Amino acid sequence: MLMITSLTIGNFRGIPKLKLTNLGQINVVVGRNNAGKSSVIEALAVSIAGVNGENDLLQEVLTKILTWRGWFGKNSITSLFYHDQLVADINFVAGNTLFSFEIRKHGNIMDLLDGEFKLDEDTLRRIGLGKFAVIPITVKAGPLKKTYLVLINAEFPEDGELLTIFSTSDNVYPIEMPLRFLTPFDITSHGFIEKVHSWAFKEKRLKSAFSLIKEGYPEFQNLSPLPENNTSVMYVDVQWAKKAVPYYTMGDGFKTLAAMALTVSSLKNGYLLIDSAEAFHHPKSLRVVAKTLLKGAKENNVQVFLTTHSLELIDILLEEGLKENIDGRIIYMKREGGKVEASIETFEESQELRETLGLDLRG
Template sequence: MRKLESIHFHQFRGIRDLRLENLGQVNLLVGINNSGKTSVLEGLSIYCHPLDLREWFRTARQREQESRLNQTSVLDSVRWLFPKLHSRGDRVGEPEVGTLMITGDGSFPVKKLQARYEVIEGLRISERRRRANIGRSKKIEDETSEIQKGIDLHLEIYADPSQLSFLNNDPPTFTQDFQLWEDAFIGKLPRSGQLNLETSIVTPSSHRSETEQFRLLSKASFHDFKTSAISLLRQVDPGITDIEILLSPDSISSSRFSAYIQHERFGLAPLSTFGDGIRRLLHIALKLASVQGGILLIDELEATIHTEALQNSFKWLVRSCKELDVQLFATTHSLEAVDALLEVTESESDLVLHRLEPKETHTRVVRHDWSRLKLLREELGQEVRW
């Protein structure tokens, strides 16, 4: 049984009643713009970490990771994960509320995630003390108050007790409530343990973050999967022998560390000199090695990879997913990417294409398994993306 055999997004962001059935090892999501492909990846990330508030925040802010100016507030970003039941002004005197629900099946114990938020208001009272001109020792207290908005967040998770080692006869239901305010400290976070499934997401631009690359490389060294990541990358470029974070002895800056690749042909060279394609493939390799036995999510699978390199890159990716027991979900707009994946997969369980078709009340999903996809593309030459 796969980690996820099926997933049903009842309500999440802008998608309604979207079902992905009979999932494969490699699941390709296609469809027109704004059909919900990226939202599916975000929903999967939260479903696999239902009680991890950090994952909720990270997912909510993910689309703004490159924007440093005019970012949406954290709480507003969280609210946009929810389809709203009604907003202030729709029903006089009632607060804004929103709900979401995702259900799934597979070896992952969590079977249902329900969440609800409600906008709340509180009174912030601050005391500012300033010295008066009438004497250095005398102080005047200036008390101000202002209305501050926050949200009450209620999470409810249903799990299969037969798949959880710590449950005996207890009901397999877990609930958690958070009261969230802007710039406020959140106390001890709940332990989620077996309610987490290891996941990681690759966005079209996440490989360009030096901080993220350093973090991944450091994690790879500390958790002993750097060798696996290099092995994966060598399948694309056999000349790569090592990756290190170094401070060049010729650097003018005393704190400017960079990632370097040890290459049989080029010697020690900065990662940046290898181009965007290798940087993204390294990013994918590190992410893939870090989620062994879990799920890898890739938005815009073909991004930065030259069309002539797609087949070799995907052959490496599919083989690595099998070796590391990783289930892959990826979005694409590229017909070349579809054909390249079809070429490097062999059986019906390897590749499943899901075409998302938004309707007024739901999202229709057209599923093509490997055999049907091969017929449509190689024999009939049909368009399968939309």
């Protein structure tokens, strides 16, 4: 994994301008509502996905960004840009390479269509009728460049994909940047646990994931998808039940922990981004999830970025992170007079900042 050491965001979502430097392996983004925490996670997600050069991954991430806070047609597309700005740019440094990511709200689309991209007549007609919003995305890494053309259904699609993405054939950079981008909706949605179970199975990491789950829930024994009604349904084997029980009947704390353990165990040399990491947890569950994240990240060489409003989770991450000698950061974000600002402290330096957070997040 190439550690991301700095991040610069301009005119993306609610952030007019922000620069973060000296990032660590575990980065905890905190602050009041509307401080820009989720925008930081989303900016990283969309740019890492773009660098990977996989249309499917970028499509998944962009769809999540557009719909996670609610899909409301053309306004959702406009919300990718700060106020009336026409260009959003995201830059990050990983290793010794600067990766640049640019999204344009408007541009000479016909030049792109006549040059790099060849679309069928029906698609061109629908663009002309305003059925699709078209956003060009450019990713650069050193002398290399890749261009995406994102067609977004500007209405309220009842069927089919929200996004269609075309791209030039060249890769941005000859490396892989494995990415997992999670929201509370993902973790509790139907089918997600089956997906992350398959990730861990393919990487031969189920044993590692199960050991993490057992640390929080000693009664847990096994997790397995079983055929049922022409599909696969996840079942949980626990000591107190006479037979395996459906995963979806378990409590939200267990479900979130299981999904997190499988995700972090299946991801090696990559990036785990989590929005609202404290969702669905009681205090005991928070500690288990924090330890799972820290241990999994350390074992698998994963860089983590997460947002939280929970002082309890912050305290646990600081306590357990210092025990594990984790290179961690607390990123405290504030919005003042339209500007977004951030202070960054190492876990060792965060005690004084923690007192400020207590007053701010509880205020």
